[in-house]
Structures are given as C-alpha cells and as structure tokens.
Amino acid sequence: MVSIKNVARFADVSVMTVSRVINASGYVSQKTRAKVLEAIDKTGYRVNQTAVGLRTGRSNSIGVIISDISNPFFPFIIKGIDYVCSRNNYDTILFNTGEDIDRELRYINLLKQKYVKGVIISSCLPDYEENQKIFAGLTPVFFNRKPKGIHADSVVNDDYQATFIATEYLIRKGNRKIALINGNMDISTFRERYRGFRAAMDRHAIPVCEELIAVGEYSIEGGYRSARKIFNASIRPEAILPMNNFMTQGLYNYLKEHRIRIPADVSVIGYNDLDWCSLVVPPLTVIKVKKFEMGKRAAEILCDRLQYRAPNSFQEIVLEPEFIIRGSVKSARHAERTPMYAAEAI
Amino acid sequence: MVSIKNVARFADVSVMTVSRVINASGYVSQKTRAKVLEAIDKTGYRVNQTAVGLRTGRSNSIGVIISDISNPFFPFIIKGIDYVCSRNNYDTILFNTGEDIDRELRYINLLKQKYVKGVIISSCLPDYEENQKIFAGLTPVFFNRKPKGIHADSVVNDDYQATFIATEYLIRKGNRKIALINGNMDISTFRERYRGFRAAMDRHAIPVCEELIAVGEYSIEGGYRSARKIFNASIRPEAILPMNNFMTQGLYNYLKEHRIRIPADVSVIGYNDLDWCSLVVPPLTVIKVKKFEMGKRAAEILCDRLQYRAPNSFQEIVLEPEFIIRGSVKSARHAERTPMYAAEAI
DNA sequence: CTGTTAGCGCGTTCAT
DNA sequence: ATGAACGCGCTAACAG
Numbered sequence: 001m002v003s004i005k006n007v008a009r010f011a012d013v014s015v016m017t018v019s020r021v022i023n024a025s026g027y028v029s030q031k032t033r034a035k036v037l038e039a040i041d042k043t044g045y046r047v048n049q050t051a052v053g054l055r056t057g058r059s060n061s062i063g064v065i066i067s068d069i070s071n072p073f074f075p076f077i078i079k080g081i082d083y084v085c086s087r088n089n090y091d092t093i094l095f096n097t098g099e100d101i102d103r104e105l106r107y108i109n110l111l112k113q114k115y116v117k118g119v120i121i122s123s124c125l126p127d128y129e130e131n132q133k134i135f136a137g138l139t140p141v142f143f144n145r146k147p148k149g150i151h152a153d154s155v156v157n158d159d160y161q162a163t164f165i166a167t168e169y170l171i172r173k174g175n176r177k178i179a180l181i182n183g184n185m186d187i188s189t190f191r192e193r194y195r196g197f198r199a200a201m202d203r204h205a206i207p208v209c210e211e212l213i214a215v216g217e218y219s220i221e222g223g224y225r226s227a228r229k230i231f232n233a234s235i236r237p238e239a240i241l242p243m244n245n246f247m248t249q250g251l252y253n254y255l256k257e258h259r260i261r262i263p264a265d266v267s268v269i270g271y272n273d274l275d276w277c278s279l280v281v282p283p284l285t286v287i288k289v290k291k292f293e294m295g296k297r298a299a300e301i302l303c304d305r306l307q308y309r310a311p312n313s314f315q316e317i318v319l320e321p322e323f324i325i326r327g328s329v330k331s332a333r334h335a336e337r338t339p340m341y342a343a344e345a346i
Numbered sequence: 347m348v349s350i351k352n353v354a355r356f357a358d359v360s361v362m363t364v365s366r367v368i369n370a371s372g373y374v375s376q377k378t379r380a381k382v383l384e385a386i387d388k389t390g391y392r393v394n395q396t397a398v399g400l401r402t403g404r405s406n407s408i409g410v411i412i413s414d415i416s417n418p419f420f421p422f423i424i425k426g427i428d429y430v431c432s433r434n435n436y437d438t439i440l441f442n443t444g445e446d447i448d449r450e451l452r453y454i455n456l457l458k459q460k461y462v463k464g465v466i467i468s469s470c471l472p473d474y475e476e477n478q479k480i481f482a483g484l485t486p487v488f489f490n491r492k493p494k495g496i497h498a499d500s501v502v503n504d505d506y507q508a509t510f511i512a513t514e515y516l517i518r519k520g521n522r523k524i525a526l527i528n529g530n531m532d533i534s535t536f537r538e539r540y541r542g543f544r545a546a547m548d549r550h551a552i553p554v555c556e557e558l559i560a561v562g563e564y565s566i567e568g569g570y571r572s573a574r575k576i577f578n579a580s581i582r583p584e585a586i587l588p589m590n591n592f593m594t595q596g597l598y599n600y601l602k603e604h605r606i607r608i609p610a611d612v613s614v615i616g617y618n619d620l621d622w623c624s625l626v627v628p629p630l631t632v633i634k635v636k637k638f639e640m641g642k643r644a645a646e647i648l649c650d651r652l653q654y655r656a657p658n659s660f661q662e663i664v665l666e667p668e669f670i671i672r673g674s675v676k677s678a679r680h681a682e683r684t685p686m687y688a689a690e691a692i
Numbered sequence: 693c694t695g696t697t698a699g700c701g702c703g704t705t706c707a708t
Numbered sequence: 709a710t711g712a713a714c715g716c717g718c719t720a721a722c723a724g
Contacts, residue, residue: 001458003701014711019703022668027709049459050405051701053396054716070421072621079416091456093407094440096428112347113395137347206575252625272503275418276622277599290521291610349717360695365719373693397717400700 223250569596
C-alpha cells in the first residue's frame with residue numbers, strides 16, 4: 001500500500017508537507033500544494049485510517065448496537081442513523097447482541113479498543129448506573145430503550161402516551177375486557193407501555209383483569225403462547241393489545257389457527273407499523289413509531305457531541321407516536337360518548 | 347487508556363513478554379505468565395486493536411456491503427453472516443450503498459484503508475472485470491447478485507430454477523397469459539429470473555406476450571407502476587409474477603386500490619417469503635430464498651479464505667430455492683395433466 | 693525463557 | 709513556508 005512517504009518522495013518534499021496538504025493544516029505554497037496533489041493522484045495514495053487512528057486516538061467510526069437485526073423494527077432506524085452519519089463522514093460498525101448482556105458488554109469494550117468514541121445503542125442492560133464505568137471514554141446515545149438511572153442522551157418513543165391513546169380508543173369503541181400481551185418489564189419500553197395501558201384503564205375506571213395480562217418472550221412464539229394463555233382465561237377478551245410487532249405476529253398465528261376473526265370476534269391494535277400491517281385483511285390499526293426519525297435524531301445528537309456542538313445537559317428526546325386507524329377494531333354501540341383524556345396524559 | 351507498557355511496568359517485565367502472554371506466542375514461564383495475567387487483570391488492560399492493525403497490517407473486521415438495509419430481504423442474511431463471523435472473532439462493518447455505484451466504490455476503498463481484508467457484498471456493479479483492480483488486496487465474496495465476469499467466490503440463489511418452477515406451476519394450473527414485473531436486467535438476479543420465466547414458457551410452447559412484461563424500479567412504487575402498465579395492456583393477465591418483494595408489495599397496493607381479487611381475478615406468486623406473506627388473505631404462494639443460509643455460507647467462505655483454509659479455485663455456491671404453495675394461485679380446469687419439466691431445468 | 697531494537701503510517705512539536 | 713525528530717501501541721526479528 002502506498003504511504004505518505006512514497007508520496008513525499010514522489011513530490012520531492014517532506015512527509016510533513018504532504019500531511020499538511022491532506023489535512024489543510026498549516027501553510028503550504030500554492031506551487032508545492034499542486035505538486036503534492038499531483039503526486040497523490042499519480043500514486044493513488046489513500047490515507048491510512050488505522051495510522052491516523054493510532055496517532056490521534058480517534059476514529060471515524062461510530063458503533064451501533066442493537067438486539068436483533070432480524071427484527072424489522074430496526075432496519076429503518078439504521079437507515080436513519082446511516083443517513084446522518086454518512087453525511088458527517090462517520091461509518092458505522094454494527095453489532096447484534098441477541099439480547100445477551102455479556103455480548104453487549106463485550107461489544108462495548110471492542111469499540112473502545114478501536115478508538116471508537118461514540119455508540120448508538122438499544123440496550124438490554126436493565127440498569128445504567130451499575131454499568132456506567134463500562135462506558136467510560138465512549139459517548140453513548142440510547143435509543144428505543146432506556147436503562148434505569150441513565151445519565152446520557154436518549155431518543156425514545158413515547159410509549160406511555162402510545163398505549164394510553166390506543167387503550168382509550170378501544171374503550172371508546174365500547175371494549176372493556178382488554179387483554180395485554182406484554183414483554184419483560186425490566187425493559188423500559190414494556191414498562192412504559194404497561195403504564196400507559198393501566199393509566200387509561202384507571203382513568204376510565206375500568207377494572208383490569210389480571211387473567212388477561214400475559215407477560216412472555218417478545219418473539220413470535222412468545223406472542224403465540226401469550227395468546228393461548230389469554231384465550232384460556234375464564235374471561236373472553238373483547239380486544240387485545242400486543243406490545244410489539246413480533247408478538248402481534250404470534251397473536252395472528254394463534255387467531256388464524258383457531259379461526260378467531262378480527263375484528264368480529266376480537267379487536268386488535270398492533271405496535272409498530274410494518275409493511276404487512278396495511279396488507280392484511282382487515283388492515284391493522286396500529287401505533288406507529290417513527291423509526292427513521294428515531295435513528296436520525298440519535299445520530300444527530302451523537303455527531304454533535306463528538307464534535308462538541310452539543311449542549312452540556314443530556315438530551316432526552318421523546319418522539320410522539322402516530323396512531324393509525326384502519327380496520328381491526330370493531331365499532332360497538334354506546335361508543336363515541338365516552339370522554340377522552342389522552343391530551344391530559346401527556 | 348492503559349497500554350501494554352503500563353502492564354509491563356506493573357508486572358515488572360518487558361513489553362514483549364506481555365505481548366507473548368496475550369498472543370500465546372513464544373515461551374513464557376508459568377510464573378511470569380501468572381504475574382502478567384494478574385497485571386492485566388489489575389490494570390484492566392485491553393489490547394488496542396488499532397495499534398495491532400497498524401503493526402500487523404491486519405484487522406479483525408470484515409466488511410458487509412448491501413444495497414438497502416430497509417429491504418427486509420437483507421436482515422436475515424446479515425444475521426447469517428453475523429452468526430459465522432462472531433464465532434470466528436470477526437466483527438462486521440456494514441455499509442449501505444442505496445444502489446449507488448460511486449458509494450460502493452468509496453466504501454470498498456474505505457475498507458482497505460482500515461486494513462479490512464475481506465468483504466461480503468451484494469454489489470450493484472454491473473461488471474466485475476472493469477472494476478477488478480479496485481478489489482486488489484481485498485477478498486470479496488459476492489452474494490445474491492453476481493456482476494458479469496466475476497472471478498471470485500459467490501453465493502447466490504438459483505433464480506433461474508426458481509422462476510422456472512413458479513412459471514411452470516402457473517402453467518400447470520391452467521394459466522397462459524402470465525405477466526412479469528421485473529427489475530433492471532443489468533442486475534444478475536433479474537436477468538436470471540427472466541431467463542427462468544422465458545425458458546418455462548418456451549418449454550411449454552406458450553407465447554410470451556411482451557405487453558405483459560414490465561421492467562421498472564424494484565421498489566414499491568416501481569411495482570405499482572408496473573402493475574398499472576400491465577393492467578392497461580390490451581390483454582388481461584391471468585397471473586402475475588413480481589420479481590422481488592418490494593414489487594410484490596407495489597402490486598398488492600395496485601390490486602387493492604382497483605379491487606382486483608387474488609386469486610379470483612388474478613393469480614400471484616411472490617418472490618421471497620417475508621413475514622406478511624403467510625398473514626395476508628389468501629396467504630401468498632412464494633418462492634423462498636434461503637436468506638440465513640446465504641449469509642452463513644458467504645461468511646464461511648470468507649472466513650476460510652482469510653485463514654487460508656479455502657481451496658484455490660473459487661467457489662460458486664448456488665442455493666436451491668424452496669417453492670411454498672399457499673393460496674394465491676387459482677386452480678383452473680384441465681390443469682394437472684400438463685407435463686412438468688422443472689427437473690430438467692436444473 | 694526474556695529483553696532490545698526497529699518500524700508499521702501518521703501527526704505534533706519545534707526548529708529552520 | 710518547510711523539514712527533522714519523536715512517539716502513538718504494538719509485534720517481528722534477533723540477541724542473549
């Protein structure tokens with residue numbers, strides 16, 4: 001590989017002069033600059049990022065850590081991150097933890113070993129404070145999930161608000177026996193979603209039936225099992241709220257298998273608007289999380305911080321969800337007259 | 347950051363001894379080894395990958411270049427790559443080209459600047475030979491798509507076979523007026539898929555109606571526009587073959603908007619089996635590409651090559667597709683008696 | 693078995 | 709306006 005030394009020899013100048021031309025630092029006369037530029041062109045020289053990294057202690061990579069690349073929730077977020085980073089000349093190193101805390105910690109260390117200074121992360125760490133020292137020297141921006149006690153920038157969806165609105169919508173349509181398919185509440189998203197549901201039910205003085213609350217793995221299979229649990233309860237649910245897209249799929253599989261019709265037999269509102277949600281019949285009413293936006297904002301914050309353009313205080317962005325009404329919720333009678341409190345819930 | 351020097355001082359040995367312990371190279375007595383290990387532990391030392399990279403001219407990263415992260419076709423492939431690479435202690439640097447050749451070339455250069463020695467790539471380069479020198483010093487494994495004249499390892503789906511089977515299935519079900527929604531045939535996948543379609547039609551002596559062949563962007567919008575073109579033709583198609591998942595979605599949008607029913611009004615076979623394909627009503631009959639397998643095989647080949655365990659000759663893996671029959675193709679009369687040639691087509 | 697020397701490619705410091 | 713020397717953290721080659 002052609003190094004800066006070769007270029008210097010070719011242009012008959014010192015290594016330093018070449019360096020100055022490349023980095024546009026210090027004074028170089030027009031004439032030598034032209035000579036150097038030509039030499040760079042002729043030799044096909046490219047700066048060695050590794051050497052620059054070692055010398056400066058910096059790199060132009062940022063890390064992205066997610067829990068599951070095969071979850072269609074992430075690709076658009078990554079696209080948003082990519083959009084911002086490529087414009088700031090950062091490239092992204094992607095790691096997939098598979099919800100394994102040890103892997104997450106290992107990857108964070110790996111990033112530091114590469115002089116990576118920033119990471120955008122959907123963490124499976126339950127607690128930030130316990131693990132704070134691991135982030136030393138690495139600027140994290142948390143997205144989607146927020147470990148407890150975090151002391152860092154974050155960009156999340158307003159999960160509380162989202163389920164509040166969805167739940168209230170169901171109530172307004174005359175549903176009272178509402179089931180929840182939730183994930184592990186050690187994770188902030190599921191905790192918030194549960195809180196939103198609970199708050200809406202309480203606000204309307206509707207008792208929550210514990211039998212209709214299922215907590216399981218947030219996978220297709222987990223959603224299926226939770227659906228089974230719910231339909232084996234002593235109370236038949238009028239509506240179901242699965243709390244992520246995988247569990248929604250699992251629920252669909254269960255309903256299909258048991259020929260339970262949406263919305264005639266049970267109403268459903270999905271979490272996350274994916275490709276298929278508008279394609280199924282009836283099209284699925286969903287809470288839409290702004291995925292691209294989430295990635296974009298997180299990357300913007302990180303780029304700003306890495307270039308010392310960010311404010312000192314941590315930014316905690318909460319993205320407003322959209323509620324997309326399609327056809328998976330049945331209209332009941334004596335609906336519409338229920339008062340709505342969603343605005344208050346903010 | 348604590349360096350090898352600190353560890354050496356701490357353990358009261360030379361830097362070299364520490365290096366030997368870390369890399370398990372050369373002789374170190376049990377006693378000093380223990381001393382060093384303790385020092386590493388006490389100081390919290392981690393090797394600096396950048397320095398190792400500079401010194402050895404190697405890195406433990408491999409590059410992954412894809413055209414569009416938001417295409418749900420890729421995530422499972424990436425998961426397959428990740429599965430193999432993490433077991434071989436490589437991490438992956440992901441780049442998204444957005445089908446931009448210049449970006450692709452830039453990323454390839456970037457990888458070289460980082461001493462990355464291998465790249466797994468779904469390339470938008472039409473011709474390998476023209477760009478061969480750009481790969482100098484970088485081992486590429488092509489997947490999904492194969493630029494012309496490639497002289498490298500590759501893992502692709504048997505796209506020819508896949509459309510041959512699908513087309514023949516349609517014919518067997520009594521369809522003769524079969525429409526194709528295809529992408530740009532500069533790209534190998536679309537070229538092969540077209541060939542498979544054509545071959546099946548020819549084999550059964552069914553004339554191909556050029557009016558029913560649409561070539562456009564392989565996006566949701568492109569699929570929609572192609573569908574419109576086809577339904578504005580003078581001949582009404584009995585069946586449609588969209589040649590990737592995005593175009594299938596676009597087609598669905600068109601059909602929905604115009605209240606054209608599947609399969610009563612038109613039969614459809616999708617390319618790629620995604621989450622929603624079994625969720626729509628009727629469930630979609632599809633050609634399934636083994637995505638995880640594709641990524642896994644590509645990564646295995648690359649890891650082998652990088653560790654000089656691969657044969658000298660290039661491996662050109664062709665993965666067998668699956669054909670999943672669900673409910674989007676109408677059964678017509680005088681079907682079943684048509685002879686089948688798919689086996690010959692291999 | 694262990695240490696010394698040298699240098700990977702670059703940028704910082706200081707001199708000219 | 710330009711160059712020489714030095715060192716980032718590490719390992720290969722050689723010496724002892």
